[in-house]
Amino acid sequence: MTFAIGLSAMDAEWGSHNDLAGKPMASKKQSGQKSSNDAAPTTGDMLLQDQTRALDRLAAAWRPPATGTEKKRNTLNLAKLDPSAKPFSTGDKMKDIAATETLAAELDELQNLFYADRRYKLLVILQGTDTSGKDGTLRGVFSRMSPLGVHTVGWKAPTENERAHDYLWRIHQQMPAAGEIMLFNRSHYEDVLVPPVNGWITPEQTAQRYAHINDFERMLTETGTVILKFMLHISFEEQRERLQERVDDVTKNWKFSMGDLDARKQWKQYQQAYEDLLNATSTPWAPWTVVPADSKTHRNLMVALLLRQALQKLGLRYPPPDPALKGLKVS
Secondary structure (H helix, E strand, O other): OOOOOOHHHHHHHHOOHHHHHHOOOOOOHHHOOOOOOOOOOHHHHHHHHHHHHHHHHHOOOOOOOOOOOHHHOOOOHHOOOOOOOOOOOOOOOOHHHHHHHHHHHHHHHHHHHHHHHHHOEEEEEEEOOOOOOEEEHHHHHHHOOOOOEEEEOOOOOOHHHOOOOOOOOOHHHHOOOOOOEEEEOHHHHHHHHHHHHOOOHHHHHHHHHHHHHHHHHHHHHHHOEEEEEOOOOEOHHHHHHHHHHHHHOHHHHHHOOOHHHHOOHHHHHHHHHHHHHHHHEEEEEEEEEEOOOOOOOHHHHHHHHHHHHHHHHOOOOOOOOOOHHOOOOOO
């Protein structure tokens, strides 16, 4: 299924594509200016609200119904989501690249404000099959952000010491502190993918882990952590081409593992495991978004747009000025 409404359709809703990805759209709260609850909303505030609603409408087709809600009667069918779709594209690759560059610069400014505000923590989870573009997303979307407040963890198979603890033990140690952004390349969701696909845990144990994860993430959000979860969705053929490129290009041989071919043989089982976890762990407090990722350019644009939207919704602000600094002259 291709979700055909791109940014060109959004233009009719709020003016132009430049308003979406080309210009910073900080509200008074985001810029640190004082605002009154009684004050009438500004044109910028209303524009931001319109854009937020339009982005939500676009993203809705790529999000499973939230667990524990009435909408959960319907479930997401991953096979019906087209990995080659470009729902957030302008229809022009070069414009999409330019828009992503603009967004990356704006995200750098928002991250600086996020770090100064320190009321929130942000966890971004990038999950997907081998070659789905997790590393590429990190480079394309987050590379301009300051390493001072942004950290990345690339999760591998647990060590002997980690296996001696519960499976969430090592995850909890890497949660962001106030003002920090933590980026996960793979995540605790590997523990409801690899074990069930290989028959290491039962369906009952898998369901139990879903419940563990939902409770864990709820605790995090209730204590100030914003969680964004992106499943990078590529096709079987796209993965074949990317794996072949790693084999043929000697500069990319280091990225290839024979284990990738073993996992590829289990493609259908992994797709089902992904569909199951998306439907079981997309909650009101930590929803999933499926990102059609056959197009690397579109993948980065979609993640950048949704990340910017999430940060803007927080109403970020700089701390109040220090009275002791008023009138201070530096000699």
